[in-house]
Amino acid sequence: MLPLIAWAGARRNIFRVMYTRMRSIAFGYLVLCLLAWGLKTVVALPGFWGYAPINLGIGPGSQPIELVVWFDDEQQPWMYAAAQNFHARRPSVSGRPITMRLVAMDSWEMVDRVARQDWGEYPPPTALSPASSFWLDELQIAWAGLNAGDPLVRNSVTPMVLSPLVLVAWEDRARRLWPDGMQRFWWDIHAAASDPEGWAGVTQRAGFAQDAPQVAEAEAWGQLKLGLADPLESTSGMQTLVLMAYGFYERTSGLELADVRNPELRQWLDEIRQAVPQADRSSADVMRSLVQFGPSRYDLALVYEHVAIQHLSEAQERWDATLRVYYPPKTIFSDYPYAILNAPLTSSDERAAAERLRSFLRDRPQQQLARQHGFRPADAAVPIMSEELSNPFYFYSSYGIQAQLGQQVERLSREELDTLLILWANR
Secondary structure (H helix, E strand, O other), X not given: OHHHHHHHHHHHHHHHHHHHHHHHHHHHHHHHHHHHHHHHHHOOOOOOOOOOOOOOOOOHHHOOEEEEEEEEHHHHHHHHHHHHHHHHOOOXXXXXXXXXEEEEEOHHHHHHHHHHOOOOOOOOOOEEEOOOHHHHHHHHHHHHHHOOOOOOOOOOOEEOEEEEEEEXXXXXXXXXXXXXXXXXXXXXXXXXXXXXXXXXXXHHHOOOOOOOHHHHHHHHHOOOOEEOEOOOOOHHHHHHHHXXXXXXXXXXXXXXXXXXXXXXXXXXXXXXXXXXXXXXXXXXXXXXXXXXXXXXXXXXXXXXXXXXXXXXHHHHHHOOOOEEEEOOOEEOEEOOEEEEOOXXXXXXXXXXXXXXXXHHHHOHHHHXXXXXXXXXXXXXXXXXXXXXXXXXXXXXXXXXXXXXXXXXXXXXXXXHHHHHHHHHHOO
């Protein structure tokens, strides 16, 4: 029996040692878990939407820098993708990690809220990126009228990407409306909008006899249906209205207040407006409506180029008709500027973080990323038309997308623009 007893005692000793070791391992694992939880609670961990823990003063990275960017909502696909790339680099300023908060909104709302310092449910912005530099000028004026002290935006403003206005149209309609070219682009649209016979009248002016099958086909199209965003709520709509005014006078510059107040211009605009079945809130809304409902909703529509590019494939797949992109002979751009706000709304570290993002967005890879989403790079070193299938300007060139544009019209003064908007509102 002795050997058996001895073996049993030895086994107990082995189990005792194993138990002690397992308990030590379990205790160590528990300590590590608690330590990890504690570090997450008191030390800043950067994240895309931002994470701001209680600062207990443990190391320089204990308090992150929150970078809040308010941007025009039509930049969303590109801005979100670029911000993810920025976050992946784990950027920091003075050893403090940068967390980001992106807030998408319409440029009109952006200017109004910032001027009144009405942050609502959002954190105050560190930087702004409205649709156009026009909005930053408006903001500076509104800010000065409501707030004392230094200008809100002091440093230089940098365009991030570019997008001109384009016309998207069903190809059969465009061929009837412009059989000989688009030299009188807006006057041809006006003629179609004011023709009591609608598309049938347009088709006869294009050279078809009254009893031709093309005229019978056009009768089924009805009256011209023109899509554009509301000029009183949308940057693209406002820019469309400016192009109409220049189109009326067939100029690219030199409009004065007396020209805008011309009763004949008002009558001409009213006749075009009769062809606008509804006022969409944005260029993207116009395009989505056109793709969803097809020619029954709009025959032609004025939208941003990048919005058209983002929806071309969907339109071709959905409808048994070809949707093409056409460029007005005179154009206007949105330049999507990036402006860093001044003190007291921002600290020096927050402005430094915003500068990091600005430089990042202007880097070649992010400008190429913008091009993939249909924007023209603001960096002239990045080509618009490169023979790559990932480049939508090349991929959709068969649908009318092109690099070359017409002459850009001169910007109206604030008083001229306000008068023009009043003309549109008080039809």
